[in-house]
Amino acid sequence: MPAKRTLLLPLLLAPAFTLTSSAYADVLGLRAGVEYWQADLTGEAQKKTSRDKKLGKPVNFDEWKFYGETYNSIWVNFEHPVPFVPNIRMTYTNIENSRTRTRKITAGSTTYYVKESVSLIFDSIDTTLYYEILDNWLNLDVGLTARSLNGDFDSIQTLGDGGLTAPTQDQVPLKEIVPMLYIDARLDIPFLNGLYVQSVFNGATLQGNTLYDINGRVGYDLDLAVLDIGVYVGYRSMVLKSADLGSLYADAQMEGVMTGLEIHF
Numbered sequence: 275m276p277a278k279r280t281l282l283l284p285l286l287l288a289p290a291f292t293l294t295s296s297a298y299a300d301v302l303g304l305r306a307g308v309e310y311w312q313a314d315l316t317g318e319a320q321k322k323t324s325r326d327k328k329l330g331k332p333v334n335f336d337e338w339k340f341y342g343e344t345y346n347s348i349w350v351n352f353e354h355p356v357p358f359v360p361n362i363r364m365t366y367t368n369i370e371n372s373r374t375r376t377r378k379i380t381a382g383s384t385t386y387y388v389k390e391s392v393s394l395i396f397d398s399i400d401t402t403l404y405y406e407i408l409d410n411w412l413n414l415d416v417g418l419t420a421r422s423l424n425g426d427f428d429s430i431q432t433l434g435d436g437g438l439t440a441p442t443q444d445q446v447p448l449k450e451i452v453p454m455l456y457i458d459a460r461l462d463i464p465f466l467n468g469l470y471v472q473s474v475f476n477g478a479t480l481q482g483n484t485l486y487d488i489n490g491r492v493g494y495d496l497d498l499a500v501l502d503i504g505v506y507v508g509y510r511s512m513v514l515k516s517a518d519l520g521s522l523y524a525d526a527q528m529e530g531v532m533t534g535l536e537i538h539f
Contacts, residue, residue: 303353307536315340317526360403396425415458454478482517502538
């Protein structure tokens with residue numbers, strides 16, 4: 275299983291430190307955060323050519339009980355006052371799921387042991403350009419996201435004790451960039467300074483493939499002398515319905531509770 279992409283955080287944060295002049299601090303805004311997402315993976319997936327040729331069945335994630343897995347996300351927003359130039363947001367989420375099991379199959383007087391493994395491992399990297407449409411007690415950002423998916427989906431089956439001498443394998447590399455609509459709406463609760471509700475949406479339907487990622491949250495901002503700190507809790511759902519995205523058939527969903535911590539400069 276590939277190592278975690280722990281070096282990506284410095285790469286995302288590096289642009290923030292290129293603005294060394296103190297004059298920029300009064301007109302530029304930086305928001306950064308980290309999220310922990312505990313989600314269940316349900317649905318199914320299979321290599322498109324295997325599905326077209328009816329070679330085996332799709333992997334059913336419910337059977338593998340990918341429940342309660344924890345995933346990490348980091349994000350950074352850069353905002354500025356320059357007219358007509360979009361703000362930028364970058365988000366990184368690491369998804370790693372892997373299971374192995376052995377099943378006993380009896381055919382007449384013969385017993386076979388089938389070893390199976392499934393893994394879905396990929397990085398989701400969003401680059402979003404957006405504009406602030408509203409900026410008061412109701413905040414609304416609208417833009418476009420380019421989501422880069424990099425990783426692999428693998429399903430391997432090996433039969434021993436007189437069965438197949440070689441494993442069967444369904445492997446699909448994920449190397450796709452998906453353009454999506456981005457909407458971020460936040461409502462500050464009147465008379466409750468610091469408390470807010472927010473929803474962030476990324477989504478698109480292109481050529482029979484649908485991908486959307488939406489979350490809703492309740493948060494609280496604490497104003498300090500040097501910087502602001504915020505905490506939030508919410509629910510996130512990511513859905514992929516793919517006919518041939520990167521040669522992958524999928525009808526899968528990940529959803530669950532998330533918590534986050536953010537800082538504002």
